[in-house]
Amino acid sequence: MTTETVPTSVKTRRNWNFLFALTLVGLLVLLCVALSIATPNFATGNNISNLLRQGSMIAILAIGQTFVIITAGIDLSVGAIVGFSTVVVASLIQSGVPVWIAIIVTLLMGLLIGFFHAFGIVKMGLPPFIITLATLTSLRGIGLLMTNGSTINITDAGFNQFSRESFLGVPNLFWMVIIVAVPAFVFLHLSKWGRYLYAVGSNPEAARLSGVSVPRMIYIAYGLSAMCAAIVGVMLAARLGVGNATQGDGWELQAIASSVIGGTSLFGAVGSVHGPLIGAFILATISNGANLLNVNSFWQRIITGALIIIIVFFDQLRRRSR
């Protein structure tokens, strides 16, 4: 991305210094404080639970997506994988397969889809945009064929119940975020694999010359991203109680946006696990807040767009002034 240093805008910084020093977390907290003042319903335990639930799925997608973006790739298929996974897990459960086996099969299927992407990139030389766009299109078709355009009703009460319950006061869906984010953090920030991922995104030739297997890292990144999407698919199936191939439409853009808001660079080699998490919850908070304030649905879109610009602008300024 062609960014220019901006000597002019520096002047405006004077009185707003405190805003510019805010980290992304700070902006999220600011948003929450503003909403708590604006509406009494925001800071209730119940609403916070809802908020955690609402942001959890995009958050997990965004973490997976971040691995891919760090390698300077992109995964457009995640929304389609979510929809497809709801169909797979629903049809498995409805055909009598034990729930845990159904879940494992679904996750493995996600992993395989990711490996297929990596195969297309590594072996067939396809741009990531193209191979994942193709899967996006095809997977929706396969899912629709499997369900004949309808929804599969999941009658297993325990499976559905899971998404509604809480553990230690925290909704189970948010526990899933923690279960994904902690190993993801260890992987990306504390293990050598994470470092290799950055190296591949930064300079694949340098990585290769250092003995890093670039294809392997591509397989890992796309495999993880697709598996995260399959996890979200299972979560969504549990939450909605149905399998439906058209669900998760457009979530790929939300996941990528969360990741970029969280500081990931689409040119690769820059990104973290916590950034996308915060990005996803910023988006969820905006939409939760707008709903609570009963903002007109059309205004809600306009405001969301404007807030995205403002938040990323402040975050960019902070990064640049570091």
Next chain:
Amino acid sequence: MTTETVPTSVKTRRNWNFLFALTLVGLLVLLCVALSIATPNFATGNNISNLLRQGSMIAILAIGQTFVIITAGIDLSVGAIVGFSTVVVASLIQSGVPVWIAIIVTLLMGLLIGFFHAFGIVKMGLPPFIITLATLTSLRGIGLLMTNGSTINITDAGFNQFSRESFLGVPNLFWMVIIVAVPAFVFLHLSKWGRYLYAVGSNPEAARLSGVSVPRMIYIAYGLSAMCAAIVGVMLAARLGVGNATQGDGWELQAIASSVIGGTSLFGAVGSVHGPLIGAFILATISNGANLLNVNSFWQRIITGALIIIIVFFDQLRRRSR
């Protein structure tokens, strides 16, 4: 994008040499020949007219998008601009403004939106993905607010008729493609501005030190992309006879896909005007052919995904072996 040279796949090349030598145009022709054999309805004058009409809008979007992608950027807003432009042009015409003024105002508005994107990128340091995603969201909201979620009916018969008629046997909508593509070709391939665009996408610092004004090129690229989208908006309003803010949903992905199928690299500095055109018509032909062959709409998605992979794969092989 991390591509690896593929010594193994070279072996399979033996008997299929002719396929690998096919240019993108060749693949399009092959597709058309196959369809002419498979269904008698394909090669009729009427159907070719339909095909030209159907591909024309995405083709124009793809040309605009290509300018942006060559600078290593991306414009996610084009679909939203299309929808918004239908609303603008429809409400202007319906409020009694002469058609040609309504069209000019709409195109200028498109240009301004593009300049706003460039401003965000150049002055605010926002990633193109974010600023254009934000406009995508907001523009849809503004359009919906303007129409209150409904459609504006255009009663000017001449305006509506335009999109249905032909000139010299070629549908007017396709003439629009020619009207856009010819100056675009001159601009990108024959003028210094085109060279500057490539230079900016390849290495903005080197371009700058060679006296190229990088900000100006960013303004031009995003301005042109958004203006192409406004042109498509006017075409769509004429074709539908209505202004409706949710039209053009997802067209940004189709435009980017057409561009990438046509050989544009999302990393910038690689692309042409004719590539995206052919890319757009390949997609249109696939969908036209599938309809004529009465392929189930779910299978149609699966096949589209597979064909995208196959076509880009062959094209990559040809490029690589050059």
Next chain:
Amino acid sequence: MGANLTDLSSGPPHPAGQTSAAALPPHDIILELRDLEKRYGHVQALKKSTLSFRRGEIHAIVGENGAGKSTLIKLLTGVIRRTGGTIIWNGQEVDLATPNEAINHGINAVHQEVVLCRQLSVAANIFLGDENTKWGLLQRREMSRAAQKILDDMGFSLPADALLGTLTIGQQQLVATARASLRGTKFIIFDEPTAYLTRQEAAQLFALIRRLKAEGVTIVYISHRMEEVFELADRVSVLRDGTHVGTRNIEDTNDAELVALMINRTLEQIYHKEEIPFGKTLLQTRNLSGKGFNDVSITVRQGEIVGLYGLIGAGRSEFALSIFGRNPKTSGEILWKEQPVDISNERKAIDLGIALAPESRRDQGLNLNLPIGLNINLPVYDQLMRGPVIDSGEEKRRADAQIRDLQIKTPSRRSLASSMSGGNQQKIVIGKWLNHGAEVFIFDEPTVGVDVGTKAEIYRLFARLLKNGAGIILISSYLPEVYELADTLHVFREGHLVGSQSYRERSHEDILAEAIGV
């Protein structure tokens, strides 16, 4: 150190000469190349070459730009695959198909273009692929400490925790050097390692190389600087047009012979200097300050070469960029033909008649994935427009003229700049400004990686520009170059001008002392 060929051929005592190369028994050949060959499509980068390297020797390789030196190195390190021939390592035939295989044999290289990850820290780059882990977790602090120690031991004062991208090219090259000399190296190749280093850093590097040699490591050393070859090497091989044309023991040769082998003719003189009378004052800076430099006043007249010398990071490049409108000045003023001017962007500088060939060809000078022709013409497209379109005949003519004049070795102006050898890329960086008709040329390290023959051509070209009424600012960290060419020499240290002398009134020693600050 010798400043020109005549000095050198008289031959200083060679410190590396004690190891009598000829006396080594044949089994001590560590690596042998038989009929090695590499084709890129139709380009034959390396023709059947046979070469052998002895255990523990320093083996120099010299040759013109595009002779195939880097190609040879890439073949040995598994970066690219050979298209023919065999490689014998320690008596065993080996494949060397992947970088991993080379690394496992103990073959490492410092490549001509820095191949490291800009977004990772120095320490992370040094340990990339060989991380220190405990229970699967990275030992960041330990690695950072170890990296710092390695850098300090080598005498490179670099911060291990800095992001690589924030370092200058020369510093990055040092990181690559540190990296390559670790991990049980048995065979290490340096591809023009001193291109971006000043004498001080080069001396540290030479010390490192001698230490490695003492440890029994075989060293291949590629350079365009003859005096380095004679200072370090035990033997020297010459490549010409992708062919191995000979190997000599260093005692048995002199640089006249080597140059003759390289370019197939003799060269009387590299540094071409003509007495050209100074004309009008073109460019002046008065107390110019900005990021990286402070209070600098210089004057450039027609016919004058103004040399700027200093160590890495002395602030010369920043100063040049500021004149060119790339970086804002914080105080002081710039005068153009005695008139104060406000150069707020590059376009203004170019329109006044200033040209800048920047320091880093990869980051600032070239659009690597674009054709050579486009690169050469980029600054002059304004002049090439005929109405709304480019005069494509003129565009071709100008590109071809530069390719011919600078002897850029390429099949066509349509080839991508990235497929050029390092030296040929450097020629593009210079060539793109020669069409422009500027009056002040700023050349920042113009001859980095350029072979002796072409260097002589470039210096002759300088003389031509000067005779046409231009002035030149020559920034170089290669003392012989500025010493021999500059009419006025300014020495920079830590952003300040610490000394200015005119031609003939100075000595090497004074200049060095000023630059280092002792």
Next chain:
Amino acid sequence: SLAQDVTIPIIVKDTTSFYWQIVLAGARAAGQELGVNVPELGAQAETDINGQISILENAVSGSPAAIVIAPTERSALGAPITEAAQSVPIIGIDSSAESDAFSSFLTTDNVQGGRIAADGLAAAIEAATGKIEGDVAIITNSPNAGSLEERRQGFMEQLAAEYPGLNLVADKYADGQAATGLNITTDLLTANPNLVGIFASNLIQAQGAGQAIAENGAAERVALVGFDSDDKLVGFLKDGTIDALVVQDPYRMGYDGIKTALAVSKGETVEKFVDTGANLITTANMDDERSQELLNPKVN
């Protein structure tokens, strides 16, 4: 006979929705019975007007005996249908379009459907609280889909006209995703303690809203009326999460559409307008034979 060579394509609004799959199932059944070849066409979203026009153009290229179409937008499809009707008879189903070139129409009145939903919601609220008072909300799947706008319009008109005690506090648009409907409903429940009823005007949003009400245990407090049906919604209807569903007869629309088209193509006279009706199904009447027929159409 020559019937096997007769082709009558059917073009629906959105092939990915269950509702339209039932329409297609009806058409398929008619095709098999009558020995007519029935290509099943349609756009991939109800809002994709341009897509439907292209599909119509392509269908005309195939020179079929007649075309059955559910126009996705009133005015936009008008001219293309008029143009197509010059070469092929056109039968409209589900929704109308601004063209007088239709040979026949088989539609449900979506405005009427919205009114029925309002009545159903009011009845459910009365059953739960004993009075028809409180806050209500409507969730629309996506903006700019013609039939959804008509339902919304009918619902709001009926509220204003008949139920002054019911106060419409939220008029929400989702983005076509059940999860969004779920989130909106959850937030509505949080923000409006006096909420007594919700109308989710299509299948997907009813699934999301139903799930949110089940998740929050709000079935007692809040009445929910959905539109269209599938297993999931019938389940909700059974367990009381959903109080009523407005159900059309899509199967018949598809079936009769093809049958009428064949008749038209043979030059027979047909009825110009047929209303296939919208019905309110509640927990009370859901086991009736007719209800079962509507709730469990034979899709395959």
